[in-house]
Amino acid sequence: MPSLKSFRVRIASVKSTRKITKALNLVAASKLRRAQEAAVNARPFAERMERVLSNLGASMVGNPGAPKLLAGTGRDDTHLVIVATSDRGLAGGFNANISKMARQHIAKLTAEGKQVKILAIGRKGRDALRRDYGRNILDTIELGGVKAVGFTTAHEIATRVLDMYEAGEFDVATIFYSRFQSVISQVPTMQRLIPAEVKQAEGAPSVDLKGAIYTYEPDESEILADLLPRNVAVQIFRAMLENAASFFGAQMTAMDNATRNAGDVIDKLTIQYNRTRQAMITKELIEIISGAEAL
Amino acid sequence: MAEKFQFDLVSPEKLLYSAHAEQVVVPGVEGDFGVLAGHAPLISIVRTGLVEVKGSEDGDLRIFVRGGLAEVTPAGLTLLAEEAMPFEDLSAADLDGRIKNLEEDVADAKDDRAKNRASEALDQLRQVRALLN
Numbered sequence: 281m282p283s284l285k286s287f288r289v290r291i292a293s294v295k296s297t298r299k300i301t302k303a304l305n306l307v308a309a310s311k312l313r314r315a316q317e318a319a320v321n322a323r324p325f326a327e328r329m330e331r332v333l334s335n336l337g338a339s340m341v342g343n344p345g346a347p348k349l350l351a352g353t354g355r356d357d358t359h360l361v362i363v364a365t366s367d368r369g370l371a372g373g374f375n376a377n378i379s380k381m382a383r384q385h386i387a388k389l390t391a392e393g394k395q396v397k398i399l400a401i402g403r404k405g406r407d408a409l410r411r412d413y414g415r416n417i418l419d420t421i422e423l424g425g426v427k428a429v430g431f432t433t434a435h436e437i438a439t440r441v442l443d444m445y446e447a448g449e450f451d452v453a454t455i456f457y458s459r460f461q462s463v464i465s466q467v468p469t470m471q472r473l474i475p476a477e478v479k480q481a482e483g484a485p486s487v488d489l490k491g492a493i494y495t496y497e498p499d500e501s502e503i504l505a506d507l508l509p510r511n512v513a514v515q516i517f518r519a520m521l522e523n524a525a526s527f528f529g530a531q532m533t534a535m536d537n538a539t540r541n542a543g544d545v546i547d548k549l550t551i552q553y554n555r556t557r558q559a560m561i562t563k564e565l566i567e568i569i570s571g572a573e574a575l
Numbered sequence: 576m577a578e579k580f581q582f583d584l585v586s587p588e589k590l591l592y593s594a595h596a597e598q599v600v601v602p603g604v605e606g607d608f609g610v611l612a613g614h615a616p617l618i619s620i621v622r623t624g625l626v627e628v629k630g631s632e633d634g635d636l637r638i639f640v641r642g643g644l645a646e647v648t649p650a651g652l653t654l655l656a657e658e659a660m661p662f663e664d665l666s667a668a669d670l671d672g673r674i675k676n677l678e679e680d681v682a683d684a685k686d687d688r689a690k691n692r693a694s695e696a697l698d699q700l701r702q703v704r705a706l707l708n
Contacts (some may be wrong), residue, residue: 321589
């Protein structure tokens, strides 16, 4: 039977673990609120951009003069996979889910005989992919020091991706991130960045022009050529914001579970501790009584 | 008093400024253009420069913007800018730093396209810098 002391030590240790998980849970909750706000604030820009793009893009698709960012390079040989995760763990399945989805996609591409290059945003994604696809990883962008995701960070990544595209280093770019649905549900999502996906804007509110038509200054194709690179940055920015909100949501849930679990363990240990203590008291009493009786 | 219209200035991070204004002068790539209420629908690329807002609730103000898009609809004017700040907050030292960076970019540009782009941005920034004195 374990000694009373070892029980006391274990209970104390689980209690301090519970304090930590509880604190992390509260921190994640407050950071989640800020991350959610940032995601909501970023929406108007992305929506308006998308609306203009889909207006312009729809007319340009299939046009021989369409910009390369919209039409693609005409090849489909080299894929750039951008995996956006977090730098830290303790967030349940958050990083694992994104990495898993990315890994399946990479496996599929490799099976089709395509070349895959990986750009990891966040350390955890790189760690998860390093074992299987270490040779394909170009670089990792660490977010360690960055407190809140700023557009500048996204812009830098976009510039880099666009430079690589200009240099013909890849044909198709996809980004993996986790879409924030609610505190308890984050959906790993795959989105194609290059060539740009032009969808008919359903969500974005359309504007009634009252019969008038837009004047473009300069012409449509030039606006499109200016807008598409910006759009890549905006999309990356959006993915990073969604990711930040998802991360804190996942962390909050995970830490909540851990806190509750620690509580259960403490209860169980306390019961065992008390039982052992009583058994020892009983044993000592029996010893005394039987000793007295023997006299 | 002139009729007012809705003016929104949006950055990728948030809605920066929203007001009713009588007139807004936007630095388009093909020249500045003034927007009054009832302007015809227009989409234009915006160059680095100053947006002048006249007759808004906050009086007249000037805002520095870099890179973006202006969209005029019957509902009003929306300006999507990658970066924006009030003209008063702009510091000469900051601008000089950027101009220097761009000068280096022009010098380092590998091909004509990159060179054109950098020198265009440089010209625009220099114009703003000239206004600051």
